[in-house]
Amino acid sequence: MSTLIKRSLVVQAVEQLRQRIAEGAWAVGDRLPTEPELANELGISRNTVREAMRVLAFSGLVEIRQGDGSYLRTVQDPLQAVLALSRxxxxxxxxxxxxxxxxxxxxxxxxxxxxxxxxxxxxxxxxxxxxxxxxxxxxxxxxxxxxxxxxxxxxxxxxxxxxxxxxxxxxxxxxxxxxxxxxxxxxxxxxxxxxxxxxxxxxxxxxxxxxxxxx
CATH class of the missing domain: 1.20.120.530 (GntR ligand-binding domain-like)
Known part of the structure; x- marks a missing residue:
């Protein structure tokens, strides 16, 4: 049950971040808030934020630069293109x-x-x-x-x-x-x-x- 709850929190965090990106909260190339800042804003743990950022990075929306932070790569969600291609x-x-x-x-x-x-x-x-x-x-x-x-x-x-x-x-x-x-x-x-x-x-x-x- 704890695993399901954690997974649900990650999904919710991903959706909230996707929505902020779609609404123009950040411009392409902007450095995103740090994990502690996002954790505080979203009311979740830093580990959950980290997992959510990994999902966004995998989908191509975000670039994670080791030791430097996370940057917005595009405002067009590549995941939708991938899903369309799969059909x-x-x-x-x-x-x-x-x-x-x-x-x-x-x-x-x-x-x-x-x-x-x-x-x-x-x-x-x-x-x-x-x-x-x-x-x-x-x-x-x-x-x-x-x-x-x-x-x-x-x-x-x-x-x-x-x-x-x-x-x-x-x-x-x-x-x-x-x-x-x-x-x-x-x-x-x-x-x-x-x-x-x-x-x-x-x-x-x-x-x-x-x-x-x-x-």
Whole structure:
């Protein structure tokens, strides 16, 4: 019973803090009140405040800086976007990938650095070892690779958006891998994409990404 009560207090604290954020109590970038201050305002313990802040940090609303405090990251609750994405169909995911990944890969081909290419090839080698093995292990490695592809576009907005979107990509890839035998040609498209980035060929990179999405 005590655990349920504690959990209820955390949920209530999270809701109160979400409401204050929505009402404009703090601006993006503002340092939030300290744990003792919030505990006093909300009439709860510091431990409950700490747990509530962790929930807000996990959802992307708040950034906790060790030794410095908590800062408001956005006033738009990313959790709602995540919940909306979770209701998307495989076809929705495919369409969204064409819009996001194909365009991001074209930018990456123009902007990628030597460090980007090195990290991409490292991620590619890691995923190669799992392609014909356990699905879960491959999916984890493949998501790292795809995130690095988008990061190579050097557009923070795209990178952040893709972090929320990656769960939908993962579900789409898992759907494809479980409905048909794995094809080496599909993995080889990953290699060809990195080669196109190294040649700084955005059109080819985009074409290959569209082929990968449809594979």
């Amino acid at each position: 998307c169909t495989v076809e929705h995911a495919r369409e969204a990938r064409h819009v996001l990944e194909a365009e991001a890969i074209a930018l990456a081909a123009e902007r990628c650095t030597g460090d980007d290419l090195r990290e991409l090839r490292e991620a590619l080698e890691h995923s190669r070892g799992h392609f014909h093995g356990e699905v879960e292990a491959y999916l984890c490695a493949d998501m790292v690779f795809h995130q690095r592809l988008v990061d190579a576009a050097h557009n923070p907005a795209l990178s952040e958006l893709y972090r929320y979107f990656s769960g939908l990509v993962r579900a789409a890839v898992e759907h494809n891998m479980t409905r048909a035998p794995r094809c080496q040609a599909t993995f080889d498209l990953h290699v060809e994409i990195v080669d196109a980035l190294e040649r700084h060929d955005p059109q080819q990179a985009k074409r290959l990404m569209r082929a990968l999405i449809e594979s």
